[in-house]
Amino acid sequence: MAVRSxxxxxxxxxxxxxxxxxxxxxxxxNLFSACKSDxxxxxxxxxxxxxDFNAYIKIADNGKVTIFSPNPEIGQGVKTSMPMIIAExxxxxxxxxxxxxxxxxxxxxxxxxxGGSQSIRASWEPLxxxxxxxxxxxxxxxxxxxDVDPGECTTSxxxxxxxxxxxxxxxxxVKDAAGLEVPEEVSLKDPKDFKIIGKDIxxxxxxxIITGKxxxxxxxxxxxxxIASVLRPPAFGQELADFQKLENFDxxxxxxxxVVDIIRFENKIAVLAKDxxxxxxxxxxxxxxxxxxxxxxxxxxxxxxxxGLLDGNDFQNMxxxxxxxxxxxxxxxxxxxxxxxxxxxxxxxxxxxFFANVTDEKIHLVGPIQTPEGTANQVAEKLGRxxxxxxxxxxxxxxxxxxxxxxxxxxxxxxxxxxxxKPVKVVYSREDDMTAGVYRPAIKYRIKxxxxxxxxxxxxxxEAAVNSNMYNLIPNFFPAGAVENYQVDVANYxxxxxxxxxxxxxTNFLAFAEQSFFDELAEVMQVDRVQLHLDLLxxxxxxxxxxxxxxxxxxxxxxxxxxxxxxxxxxxxxxYKGFSAYxxxxxxxxxVAEVVLExxxxxxxxxxxxxxxxxxxNRLGALNQIEGGIVxxxxxxxxxxxxxxxxxxxxxxxxxxxxxRMMQAPKVETHFIENNLSPTGLGExxxxxxxxxxxxxxxxxxxxxxxxxPFIKHLDTKExxx
Amino acid sequence: MxxxxxxxxGQSFTVEAAADTPVLWVLRDHLxxxxxxxxxxxxxCGACTIHLDGKAQRSCLTPVSSVENAKITTIExxxxxxxHPVQVAWKEADAPQCGYCQAGQIMTASSFLRENxxxxxxxxxxxxxxxxxxxxxxxxxEKAVAMASEKLT
Numbered sequence: 001m002a003v004r005s006x007x008x009x010x011x012x013x014x015x016x017x018x019x020x021x022x023x024x025x026x027x028x029x030n031l032f033s034a035c036k037s038d039x040x041x042x043x044x045x046x047x048x049x050x051x052d053f054n055a056y057i058k059i060a061d062n063g064k065v066t067i068f069s070p071n072p073e074i075g076q077g078v079k080t081s082m083p084m085i086i087a088e089x090x091x092x093x094x095x096x097x098x099x100x101x102x103x104x105x106x107x108x109x110x111x112x113x114x115g116g117s118q119s120i121r122a123s124w125e126p127l128x129x130x131x132x133x134x135x136x137x138x139x140x141x142x143x144x145x146x147d148v149d150p151g152e153c154t155t156s157x158x159x160x161x162x163x164x165x166x167x168x169x170x171x172x173x174v175k176d177a178a179g180l181e182v183p184e185e186v187s188l189k190d191p192k193d194f195k196i197i198g199k200d201i202x203x204x205x206x207x208x209i210i211t212g213k214x215x216x217x218x219x220x221x222x223x224x225x226x227i228a229s230v231l232r233p234p235a236f237g238q239e240l241a242d243f244q245k246l247e248n249f250d251x252x253x254x255x256x257x258x259v260v261d262i263i264r265f266e267n268k269i270a271v272l273a274k275d276x277x278x279x280x281x282x283x284x285x286x287x288x289x290x291x292x293x294x295x296x297x298x299x300x301x302x303x304x305x306x307x308g309l310l311d312g313n314d315f316q317n318m319x320x321x322x323x324x325x326x327x328x329x330x331x332x333x334x335x336x337x338x339x340x341x342x343x344x345x346x347x348x349x350x351x352x353x354f355f356a357n358v359t360d361e362k363i364h365l366v367g368p369i370q371t372p373e374g375t376a377n378q379v380a381e382k383l384g385r386x387x388x389x390x391x392x393x394x395x396x397x398x399x400x401x402x403x404x405x406x407x408x409x410x411x412x413x414x415x416x417x418x419x420x421x422k423p424v425k426v427v428y429s430r431e432d433d434m435t436a437g438v439y440r441p442a443i444k445y446r447i448k449x450x451x452x453x454x455x456x457x458x459x460x461x462x463e464a465a466v467n468s469n470m471y472n473l474i475p476n477f478f479p480a481g482a483v484e485n486y487q488v489d490v491a492n493y494x495x496x497x498x499x500x501x502x503x504x505x506x507t508n509f510l511a512f513a514e515q516s517f518f519d520e521l522a523e524v525m526q527v528d529r530v531q532l533h534l535d536l537l538x539x540x541x542x543x544x545x546x547x548x549x550x551x552x553x554x555x556x557x558x559x560x561x562x563x564x565x566x567x568x569x570x571x572x573x574x575x576y577k578g579f580s581a582y583x584x585x586x587x588x589x590x591x592v593a594e595v596v597l598e599x600x601x602x603x604x605x606x607x608x609x610x611x612x613x614x615x616x617x618n619r620l621g622a623l624n625q626i627e628g629g630i631v632x633x634x635x636x637x638x639x640x641x642x643x644x645x646x647x648x649x650x651x652x653x654x655x656x657x658x659x660x661r662m663m664q665a666p667k668v669e670t671h672f673i674e675n676n677l678s679p680t681g682l683g684e685x686x687x688x689x690x691x692x693x694x695x696x697x698x699x700x701x702x703x704x705x706x707x708x709x710p711f712i713k714h715l716d717t718k719e720x721x722x
Numbered sequence: 723m724x725x726x727x728x729x730x731x732g733q734s735f736t737v738e739a740a741a742d743t744p745v746l747w748v749l750r751d752h753l754x755x756x757x758x759x760x761x762x763x764x765x766x767c768g769a770c771t772i773h774l775d776g777k778a779q780r781s782c783l784t785p786v787s788s789v790e791n792a793k794i795t796t797i798e799x800x801x802x803x804x805x806h807p808v809q810v811a812w813k814e815a816d817a818p819q820c821g822y823c824q825a826g827q828i829m830t831a832s833s834f835l836r837e838n839x840x841x842x843x844x845x846x847x848x849x850x851x852x853x854x855x856x857x858x859x860x861x862x863x864e865k866a867v868a869m870a871s872e873k874l875t
Contacts, residue, residue: 209821209824210812211809212796258723275747275752277739348822348856349759349761349856398821429763430762624819627859628819653762654761655766659854660858661853661860662860662863662864
């Protein structure tokens with residue numbers, strides 16, 4: 001049975017249909033705030049609205065369909081999965097669909113953002129309605145031509161079939177359809193009739209990727225374009241004291257033919273050259289003097305300050321149920337632990353870069369950015385130009401992980417082009433990328449639990465973080481609702497080191513802290529670790545607290561399934577297992593990691609993962625996100641570490657910053673919970689769970705509890721070997 | 723500036739560049755063959771991997787002055803149309819996420835499989851260890867190399 005669309009917005013006012021001169025029709029939606037639902041996003045990008053979407057379909061006379069994918073592609077797969085949703089309801093064969101990246105157009109597409117794992121969740125319904133509305137209009141056009149009731153017509157693979165054996169292709173009725181009224185209500189497919197959704201669909205850019213076609217920002221070029229390599233303050237807290245351009249310039253030009261200009265702007269100096277190597281090489285020879293304007297901060301300072309905050313009383317309360325202090329004073333046992341994490345760079349494989357050509361008429365920007373609209377606004381404001389003059393084109397991104405939410409490098413490109421009056425592409429070297437970052441901030445958590453009569457009676461989570469604190473949905477994650485006396489408090493320290501969202505902000509570390517804590521708590525309580533989690537979830541069932549974000553039923557289901565699929569309770573000689581379960585980004589996940597000892601070192605061999613993300617839109621893409629998220633989570637928990645001395649990052653390239661590689665990557669086995677619930681995102685939610693699973697498995701293997709990331713630095717390997 | 727005669731993907735080119743210019747930037751900036759990627763510039767990530775006389779090499783550490791007598795193959799020249807068994811396997815496995823490191827991964831894998839067409843999983847993991855994938859699509863990459871090996875044997 002087909003489901004009626006719940007028609008939350010007036011389609012009549014927002015659907016635009018335009019006949020095209022060259023044949024075909026465009027169907028556009030401005031899907032606006034009426035479809036808004038609660039979203040989850042980090043505080044510092046809270047001005048972004050992930051719910052506003054727009055999509056375009058273009059149907060040519062020959063029946064071929066072009067679907068414009070509205071959102072930036074950073075490797076999360078939306079350029080494939082979002083068009084799949086439209087194509088499903090439009091009822092065309094996937095082979096007849098071309099996918100194109102939509103340009104930034106705030107009139108037509110309203111909001112175009114990649115972040116928070118929200119693309120699929122927020123656009124599921126609107127994209128289905130887009131496809132279904134277009135299909136209905138095509139049917140209406142065919143029915144009118146045949147003089148029959150549209151209700152008697154069906155569609156399949158882009159062909160409309162009517163009574164009496166009438167058949168006509170979409171391409172033959174598009175022009176008529178373009179002139180019709182927009183249907184007030186449309187039927188959506190029953191999920192059991194899906195032909196595209198739930199299938200294995202390959203990345204739409206796969207042919208270009210495997211043959212090395214230009215796709216990324218770094219691949220973009222224009223005639224006369226110069227490459228800008230920028231010298232920035234070597235340490236946070238420093239500014240440019242003096243720079244003798246002329247003396248430098250003559251020497252540099254002589255030694256480096258191809259250097260065209262040297263431009264000082266703000267606290268930076270840009271070398272402009274005809275090619276990248278010359279620009280990067282010449283930049284290294286710049287003689288500039290720097291001075292501290294702010295505090296030179298070191299990792300030891302941060303550690304001391306954050307621990308001081310945890311010991312102090314200067315907190316902001318984020319949630320308070322019952323009375324935790326009373327619970328602690330009446331407890332039979334109290335467990336308190338502190339968990340510590342370092343700063344992390346994003347290290348996108350494609351270093352930051354952007355093209356800008358600022359002329360009197362317009363500002364042309366091309367490159368990889370997760371927040372094209374916000375960035376276009378910032379550029380307009382910075383250069384004091386009207387927004388209409390800014391034209392921004394999105395390229396595929398060589399990774400994002402949150403770094404490309406921030407358009408600092410776009411502003412640099414625009415500013416340099418404006419000063420040089422030339423088309424310019426700013427290209428970061430790997431060293432620039434790692435040392436001029438917008439890092440995952442260092443964070444410390446202290447968790448304290450009260451146990452009385454064998455029950456968990458109190459739970460107090462404190463956060464001390466650099467620059468900003470957890471976003472306000474997090475205190476309503478597990479175990480909120482499961483413990484009578486529950487409190488979450490946060491404190492922060494303002495640093496001059498730039499920080500921001502990093503894949504699964506806050507939860508990427510908090511999940512490790514919490515799931516390690518519960519492992520230890522179960523030990524203290526002398527209860528089964530999984531049963532403790534299940535019992536706590538049981539208490540949340542039927543809760544009337546509408547702040548609670550997770551579903552206890554769905555969480556129990558993923559937990560029970562992972563225990564079964566991984567054989568968590570079966571003993572295996574020499575294999576040590578660790579359990580972890582977490583909800584974030586609207587998706588419920590449970591993981592079991594398997595660790596073995598090789599030469600006394602714990603090595604993660606396998607992670608079994610169970611995910612409840614509702615309907616799986618693109619199975620092949622979903623599995624890739626899950627596998628990548630888990631291996632990334634294991635890698636950063638094990639090795640990720642950026643330390644500072646006097647404001648200067650102590651790592652600057654991959655010889656002194658370790659990323660996980662093939663031989664360290666565990667095998668990932670994934671199981672989905674099958675249901676017909678609306679889909680949720682997968683770019684982030686499997687990552688936070690992994691650190692806890694590995695830490696708990698390492699405890700099982702070595703007897704050591706790890707409280708700090710990266711594990712490699714804090715694991716006493718001598719003790720293991722001995 | 724000196725001139726260099728290069729053989730890239732079976733074609734001859736003359737480029738004018740400083741002698742220490744890495745082949746990576748000659749390919750990308752001078753010849754506009756942008757399939758070869760810049761990742762680290764110090765031979766740590768493998769995104770810039772090309773073949774020199776059929777052998778995988780880091781183009782970011784190879785100065786243009788050293789390759790005049792070598793046959794350079796880039797991802798664009800591995801096959802005319804993406805039909806090299808490694809490329810086909812990559813597609814079938816749907817290996818990429820962001821895709822940026824994949825040309826380097828493919829060039830490493832194709833050189834490795836030429837030497838060792840039927841490797842064990844352990845040998846695959848060892849051979850691919852030098853190529854970083856920041857999206858951590860290592861499970862898929864390993865699978866793609868194994869699939870390519872089947873096509874080759």
